[in-house]
Amino acid sequence: MQPNSEKRKKSLPEEIMNDKKKPDTEVLAKPKRRTFTAAYKRRIVEEAAACEHGEVAALLRRERLYSSHLAKWRTQFAEGGVKALSSKRGPKPRDRSAAEIDKLRKTNARLQKKLEQALSS
Numbered sequence: 001m002q003p004n005s006e007k008r009k010k011s012l013p014e015e016i017m018n019d020k021k022k023p024d025t026e027v028l029a030k031p032k033r034r035t036f037t038a039a040y041k042r043r044i045v046e047e048a049a050a051c052e053h054g055e056v057a058a059l060l061r062r063e064r065l066y067s068s069h070l071a072k073w074r075t076q077f078a079e080g081g082v083k084a085l086s087s088k089r090g091p092k093p094r095d096r097s098a099a100e101i102d103k104l105r106k107t108n109a110r111l112q113k114k115l116e117q118a119l120s121s
Helices: 002-017 038-050 055-063 067-085 096-120
Strands: none
Touching: 002 067, 038 055, 055 067
């Protein structure tokens, strides 16, 4: 029986080496960020509120979420309800009047410099 067991040990790596299936080793340049809808966030916040001691961790594991997700969603929901949960990431759009004010200030400064130069000559 010993020769068979040795033969099996030797043939197993050969079978693995000769296997034509190769694992997918492609690495994406930039991973895709997960996005959550406002309805999903509201459902998770409500489920977490209904949980008893120790059940919140199970909920987060089941949904593959971090505790920071839940903490952020809870504060958003408390501050603005469902509407706050649908907020987008990134910089907030500036008010057009603020851009116009900046432009007018620059123009005013440029014209004041011109005026000072004209008066000093």
